[in-house]
Amino acid sequence: xxxxxxxxxxxxxxxxxxxxxxxxxxxxxxxxxxxxxxxxxxxxxxxxxxxxxxxxxxxxxxxxxxxxxxxxxxxxxxxxxxxxxxxxxxxxxxxxxxxxxxxxxxxxxxxxxxxxxxxxxxxxxxxxxxxxxxxxxxxxxxxxxxxxxxxxxxxxxxxxxxxxxxxxxxxxxxxxxxxxxxxxxxxxxxxxxxxxxxxxxxxxxxxxxxxxxxxxxxxx
Amino acid sequence: xxxxxxxxxxxxxxxxxxxxxxxxxxxxxxxxxxxxxxxxxxxxxxxxxxxxxxxxxxxxxxxxxxxxxxxxxxxxxxxxxxxxxxxxxxxxxxxxxxxxxxxxxxxxxxxxxxxxxxxxxxxxxxxxxxxxxxxxxxxxxxxxxxxxxxxxxxxxxxxxxxxxxxxxxxxxxxxxxxxxxxxxxxxxxxxxxxxxxxxxxxxxxxxxxxxxxxxxxxxx
DNA sequence: GACTGTGAAGTAGTTCACAGCT
DNA sequence: AGCTGTGAACTACTTCACAGTC
Numbered sequence: 001x002x003x004x005x006x007x008x009x010x011x012x013x014x015x016x017x018x019x020x021x022x023x024x025x026x027x028x029x030x031x032x033x034x035x036x037x038x039x040x041x042x043x044x045x046x047x048x049x050x051x052x053x054x055x056x057x058x059x060x061x062x063x064x065x066x067x068x069x070x071x072x073x074x075x076x077x078x079x080x081x082x083x084x085x086x087x088x089x090x091x092x093x094x095x096x097x098x099x100x101x102x103x104x105x106x107x108x109x110x111x112x113x114x115x116x117x118x119x120x121x122x123x124x125x126x127x128x129x130x131x132x133x134x135x136x137x138x139x140x141x142x143x144x145x146x147x148x149x150x151x152x153x154x155x156x157x158x159x160x161x162x163x164x165x166x167x168x169x170x171x172x173x174x175x176x177x178x179x180x181x182x183x184x185x186x187x188x189x190x191x192x193x194x195x196x197x198x199x200x201x202x203x204x205x206x207x208x209x210x211x212x213x214x215x216x217x218x219x220x
Numbered sequence: 221x222x223x224x225x226x227x228x229x230x231x232x233x234x235x236x237x238x239x240x241x242x243x244x245x246x247x248x249x250x251x252x253x254x255x256x257x258x259x260x261x262x263x264x265x266x267x268x269x270x271x272x273x274x275x276x277x278x279x280x281x282x283x284x285x286x287x288x289x290x291x292x293x294x295x296x297x298x299x300x301x302x303x304x305x306x307x308x309x310x311x312x313x314x315x316x317x318x319x320x321x322x323x324x325x326x327x328x329x330x331x332x333x334x335x336x337x338x339x340x341x342x343x344x345x346x347x348x349x350x351x352x353x354x355x356x357x358x359x360x361x362x363x364x365x366x367x368x369x370x371x372x373x374x375x376x377x378x379x380x381x382x383x384x385x386x387x388x389x390x391x392x393x394x395x396x397x398x399x400x401x402x403x404x405x406x407x408x409x410x411x412x413x414x415x416x417x418x419x420x421x422x423x424x425x426x427x428x429x430x431x432x433x434x435x436x437x438x439x440x
Numbered sequence: 441g442a443c444t445g446t447g448a449a450g451t452a453g454t455t456c457a458c459a460g461c462t
Numbered sequence: 463a464g465c466t467g468t469g470a471a472c473t474a475c476t477t478c479a480c481a482g483t484c
Binding site: 008013014016017018020021042043044079080081082086088095096098099100102103104105106108109110111148150173174175176180182184188190192194195196197198199200201202203204205206207208209210 | 228233234236237238240241262263264299300301302306308315316318319320322323324325326328329330331368370393394395396400402404408410412414415416417418419420421422423424425426427428429430
């Protein structure tokens with residue numbers, strides 16, 4: 001621990017991965033330093049926000065100069081806890097599950113697919129991307145073998161809570177839920193939700209209330 | 221028009237589709253009225269928030285009784301502008317694009333797939349779900365024929381801005397961007413972003429900073 | 441001169457607590 | 463009595479503006 005006890009606001013945490021992505025791009029372009037102004041431009045926010053966000057991680061900039069890209073990148077990875085790859089187990093081999101399993105964007109960015117499981121006997125044994133669909137009964141074993149793992153729920157809504165319970169029982173401590181349903185987990189488990197149709201409905205709102213509507217909650 | 225001029229906060233707008241989903245479920249179960257308390261429980265928020273959120277739409281509740289499910293459902297659809305289906309055009313027929321095109325959750329919830337287009341000649345003509353991949357040059361025609369349309373960007377990051385520009389030029393006024401890149405559009409166009417790897421990284425943060433971390437924070 | 445880091449001011453969102461209707 | 467609708471209090475987040483450092 002480096003003694004930075006300050007609690008990082010949720011809003012800041014949600015932006016850190018965006019900065020990470022940009023820093024990776026800058027590093028690939030062999031750019032050595034970057035100003036808060038430039039970072040802000042690339043992230044679609046303003047410079048004050050970038051500086052405040054980064055200040056929660058520590059004092060990594062140099063006044064009059066900017067931030068050293070490689071050093072900030074290292075610290076950002078440290079802060080986000082993405083210093084090692086973290087495998088992902090997808091539950092549900094329907095359209096969405098197969099899609100997510102095939103999506104290269106996960107493995108490319110540090111989240112390789114460990115397995116796909118499904119409760120439906122008919123789907124077990126079929127191939128999805130590089131892996132073969134396994135039965136739900138293998139879940140605990142798969143989690144044990146790959147710990148730590150992030151569980152991804154890609155089932156229909158009605159079984160999402162059941163699946164979440166099984167993931168937690170199997171020892172998963174972070175869950176990403178794509179099912180359109182509320183799931184609750186013990187307080188020590190991290191949970192996030194992505195509902196694709198919901199995003200379209202939000203767009204729909206701003207489209208029908210056009211004339212000054214920021215569908216993107218203030219970042220451009 | 222019912223004269224409700226009050227601007228609805230972005231945070232409220234982001235929750236309305238969740239209420240909508242719950243109201244649809246309640247209506248299917250033939251439940252006639254619902255209290256803010258019960259709605260809150262189903263949505264995973266607190267009752268005061270539900271009442272305040274709904275009050276932005278109008279005074280649709282009955283004191284001492286609660287909300288009439290069907291009436292509130294009607295008003296909610298009205299407010300969100302989802303009274304008619306709105307077709308979706310997916311740009312990019314890679315893994316993610318094909319996945320989204322196959323994903324039944326869109327059409328089931330009022331966003332039928334109108335078309336998939338791709339810049340790669342090799343992909344044009346192949347089948348994705350019910351549709352055949354069309355060339356980018358068909359975009360303007362497809363948009364004209366289906367107006368209003370929501371455009372979905374499911375391409376690699378580097379071409380996302382180019383695609384967004386083409387969508388806007390073709391007459392699309394709402395865009396959902398799945399590419400990991402910043403996209404900017406004219407102010408009258410609605411834009412939202414979903415980055416799947418980014419969600420996993422946020423989870424990763426809360427997982428490595430376990431002990432009191434709310435990875436979910438009701439927004440998105 | 442350039443650019444960070446941060447208190448202070450400003451804005452948005454949440455929760456409280458209760459008046460007011462049924 | 464039960465439950466909504468809403469000002470008022472509170473909390474979280476953003477932006478300003480400038481002192482401090484290179």
